[in-house]
Amino acid sequence: AQSVSQHNHHVILSEAASLELGCNYSYGGTVNLFWYVQYPGQHLQLLLKYFSGDPLVKGIKGFEAEFIKSKFSFNLRKPSVQWSDTAEYFCAVNGNNRLAFGKGNQVVVIP
Amino acid sequence: DAGVIQSPRHEVTEMGQEVTLRCKPISGHNSLFWYRQTMMRGLELLIYFNNNVPIDDSGMPEDRFSAKMPNASFSTLKIQPSEPRDSAVYFCASSERTGHSNQPQHFGDGTRLSIL
Numbered sequence A: 001a002q003s004v005s006q007h008n009h010h011v012i013l014s015e016a017a018s019l020e021l022g023c024n025y026s027y028g029g030t031v032n033l034f035w036y037v038q039y040p041g042q043h044l045q046l047l048l049k050y051f052s053g054d055p056l057v058k059g060i061k062g063f064e065a066e067f068i069k070s071k072f073s074f075n076l077r078k079p080s081v082q083w084s085d086t087a088e089y090f091c092a093v094n095g096n097n098r099l100a101f102g103k104g105n106q107v108v109v110i111p
Numbered sequence B: 001d002a003g004v005i006q007s008p009r010h011e012v013t014e015m016g017q018e019v020t021l022r023c024k025p026i027s028g029h030n031s032l033f034w035y036r037q038t039m040m041r042g043l044e045l046l047i048y049f050n051n052n053v054p055i056d057d058s059g060m061p062e063d064r065f066s067a068k069m070p071n072a073s074f075s076t077l078k079i080q081p082s083e084p085r086d087s088a089v090y091f092c093a094s095s096e097r098t099g100h101s102n103q104p105q106h107f108g109d110g111t112r113l114s115i116l
Helices: none
Strands: A005-006 A011-016 A019-021 A023-024 A031-037 A043-052 A056-058 A062-067 A072-078 A085-097 A098-101 A105-110 B005-007 B010-013 B020-025 B031-038 B044-049 B055-058 B065-069 B074-079 B089-093 B111-115
Touching: A005 A085, A005 A098, A011 A019, A019 A105, A023 A031, A023 A085, A031 A062, A031 A072, A031 A105, A043 A056, A043 A062, A043 A072, A062 B031, A072 A085, A072 B089, B005 B089, B010 B020, B020 B111, B031 B074, B044 B065, B055 B065, B074 B089
Parallel strands: A011 A105, B010 B111
Antiparallel strands: A005 A023, A019 A072, A023 A072, A031 A043, A031 A085, A056 A062, A062 A072, A085 A098, A085 A105, B005 B020, B020 B074, B031 B044, B031 B089, B044 B055, B065 B074, B089 B111
């Protein structure tokens, strides 16, 4: 079964700072990769996804993620965060038709 | 287009009581998933259905938990008897195209369950 690791569970940064959240997974087969975002009090929403092709994926709200197969990583980035990016971010990996989530990164952006 | 609809949004009950959580997936979606979210364990998959059939229930914590999907538009997750450690947010999600792991899941707003 696949597993997902997310580091730096709590991240606090100021507006306009750059954000990078790490995601590493363990699964030997073909995977599909996702980042979800959960704003305070809301449900999870899809931020971006990778299936194949260009390993640099662009999502909504200025987010992007890069799939590095050799490192089993799918890190999320945003060059300049806003206060409205305060949320919890989950990396998810789907291998063998089973979606596994990381424990999430709680991101707080200070105005 | 209505998303995944869960009810109730909040449930507070005493331990030992039966709890039933409900989910209506997005119309046309073939797969339905139940998750539990806690601070300690994060998001855990409890069970998922393809075309109303339970495929993987290995995440169901114990026999007190059961889930059904009597038709394509409705599913329930039942806890009987409930215990304080069952307190969590329970999410339902659905996706289209059975068996295709590249389909994203769409989540409901969750049910926040508190067992006293």
